[in-house]
Amino acid sequence: MWFLQEGMTLEKALVVIAALLVTIFVILPIHEWAHGFVAYKLGDNTAKDSGRLTLNPLKHIDPLGASALLLFKFGWARPVPVDPRNFKRPKLGMALTALAGPLSNLIVAVIAFATGCGTYVACGFIEDFYMSKGADVPSFIVMPLACFIMLMFFIYNINLGLAVFNLLPLPPLDGSKILAVFLPDKILNKYYQYESYITIIVFALLFTGVLAGPLAFFKEIIIKALECVTIVPLTHLFHFFYKG
Numbered sequence: 001m002w003f004l005q006e007g008m009t010l011e012k013a014l015v016v017i018a019a020l021l022v023t024i025f026v027i028l029p030i031h032e033w034a035h036g037f038v039a040y041k042l043g044d045n046t047a048k049d050s051g052r053l054t055l056n057p058l059k060h061i062d063p064l065g066a067s068a069l070l071l072f073k074f075g076w077a078r079p080v081p082v083d084p085r086n087f088k089r090p091k092l093g094m095a096l097t098a099l100a101g102p103l104s105n106l107i108v109a110v111i112a113f114a115t116g117c118g119t120y121v122a123c124g125f126i127e128d129f130y131m132s133k134g135a136d137v138p139s140f141i142v143m144p145l146a147c148f149i150m151l152m153f154f155i156y157n158i159n160l161g162l163a164v165f166n167l168l169p170l171p172p173l174d175g176s177k178i179l180a181v182f183l184p185d186k187i188l189n190k191y192y193q194y195e196s197y198i199t200i201i202v203f204a205l206l207f208t209g210v211l212a213g214p215l216a217f218f219k220e221i222i223i224k225a226l227e228c229v230t231i232v233p234l235t236h237l238f239h240f241f242y243k244g
Contacts, residue, residue, distance in 0.1 A: 015147050019154035020073065024066050025057040027108060027159060028077035031166075032060045034104035036080040039097040044086035052080045074206060079172075091181050098177035102163040106222070109159035116152030119145060164219045170202050171195040 033055050036047030047053045052060070060077045069075025087093025123145050130137045169179040172195070180188055205211045 015150045029055050029057045029060045030104050031101045032077050032080045034100040038100040039082045042087050042093045046083045047080045095178045095181040098174035101174050102166045105159040105163040109156050112152045112155040116149050119149050171198050
């Protein structure tokens with residue numbers, strides 16, 4: 001369990017718990033809502049009719065998935081129901097619906113990064129203000145801001161991890177539904193015939209840490225891509241305002 005790791009301080013543990021609670025009550029509901037919203041826009045009312053087209057976390061929380069997340073930093077929410085028969089092009093509609101979840105995670109990751117950078121810049125201004133008066137920044141200001149920046153860092157990483165994991169082309173993950181667009185129906189039927197077995201294998205590999213290496217590799221690729229289109233420009237922008 002993560003809280004038994006060597007070097008885990010009380011402050012870090014509290015920030016991690018806060019990040020996991022944000023994941024359960026905010027991030028996972030956004031992920032599931034994104035699935036339902038795109039499905040609704042493509043003609044499927046299943047999520048709306050079942051009351052799942054909402055950001056209310058109580059509609060999305062899976063007790064077992066939430067418990068696993070708090071204990072092992074890996075968990076899940078209740079999947080939003082989708083009926084591909086309501087799409088004009090079922091395979092494409094299902095793929096777009098599946099893609100919406102990981103995409104929402106990437107968007108939240110960028111927002112968390114930008115918020116963390118903005119708070120860091122604000123810390124610089126606060127420090128300059130107190131230094132101009134010949135005083136140190138009070139600890140009751142430093143500690144909450146430092147913890148908030150750390151929280152944004154964790155939320156950023158959690159969302160990247162969720163996006164990468166869900167994009168794996170393995171059932172029951174979103175990536176399997178995206179892959180289905182490119183598979184002939186004959187192969188797709190075989191693919192889903194063994195879905196339950198593959199799902200068990202995926203969870204076993206995840207809990208034993210076998211997938212840690214591949215996930216870290218793909219996560220690094222996405223981080224590099226984000227750096228090119230968002231993080232580098234944002235960093236230069238904050239640097240300009242801070243130094244400016």
